[in-house]
Amino acid sequence: MGCFMYSMNAQASPSGQPPPAGSDVYRDLMTYMAWMSDGIPTGERLPGALYPKVPKPEGGYDLERGRVVYQQNCALCHGSDGQGTRNGAGDVRFPPLWGPQSYNWGAGMARINTAASFIKANMPFGKPYSLSDQDAWDVAAYLNSHERPKDPRQTGTVAEAAEAFHAGEDSFYGKTLNGHLLGTGAELSPQ
Numbered sequence: 001m002g003c004f005m006y007s008m009n010a011q012a013s014p015s016g017q018p019p020p021a022g023s024d025v026y027r028d029l030m031t032y033m034a035w036m037s038d039g040i041p042t043g044e045r046l047p048g049a050l051y052p053k054v055p056k057p058e059g060g061y062d063l064e065r066g067r068v069v070y071q072q073n074c075a076l077c078h079g080s081d082g083q084g085t086r087n088g089a090g091d092v093r094f095p096p097l098w099g100p101q102s103y104n105w106g107a108g109m110a111r112i113n114t115a116a117s118f119i120k121a122n123m124p125f126g127k128p129y130s131l132s133d134q135d136a137w138d139v140a141a142y143l144n145s146h147e148r149p150k151d152p153r154q155t156g157t158v159a160e161a162a163e164a165f166h167a168g169e170d171s172f173y174g175k176t177l178n179g180h181l182l183g184t185g186a187e188l189s190p191q
């Protein structure tokens with residue numbers, strides 16, 4: 001349910017909600033996962049599972065360097081405007097990384113440290129571990145310095161949600177960048 005809410009930004013789905021508790025969707029997903037793990041030993045870490053944490057570089061990160069890493073290594077698939085690409089049928093081919101169709105502010109990926117580790121181990125797609133730790137942090141910060149859909153837990157102000165849900169994390173949530181308060185949300189315009 002959390003994945004539907006945050007990573008998949010269920011707010012943008014027709015119902016605006018994750019499938020309700022008890023929905024067949026969860027039973028079917030669990031069945032699929034159980035089927036995929038047939039014959040796999042339980043309680044053992046398999047090669048390729050999860051990804052190592054990439055520590056924050058001593059000098060922190062830099063958005064301008066991140067922009068350059070992005071344009072050189074990521075824009076080809078995710079678009080120079082970060083909006084991803086779709087196939088002829090309109091299905092997502094390469095996911096948007098910011099803006100109204102991306103993961104929202106409540107997703108783990110919106111944290112710079114989480115995105116840096118994911119990126120280092122998985123991106124550019126097909127070239128894992130090709131970026132330096134510094135590049136991974138710079139590009140993760142660059143992605144996550146853009147507006148994206150609201151944190152679904154936000155009921156009051158962004159400042160209140162920053163305090164309640166984002167305290168102490170490496171993220172741009174609730175920070176002002178180029179005169180814009182991040183966290184206010186990028187929503188799809190009504191059709």
Ligand code: HEC
Nearest residue numbers: 070073074076077093094095097103109119123124125139
């Ligand atoms: C060759 C195409 C390609 C390139 C180049 C590429 N990506 Fe990706 N990216 C993908 C695909 C495909 C996925 C979806 C993977 C999946 O769902 O398993 C993805 C997923 C992601 C996600 C997860 C998005 C989400 O909603 O969870 C992030 C973040 C990301 N890429 C960042 C990057 C960054 C940063 C770079 C450059 C360093 C990069 N990608 C380069 C193809 C690419």
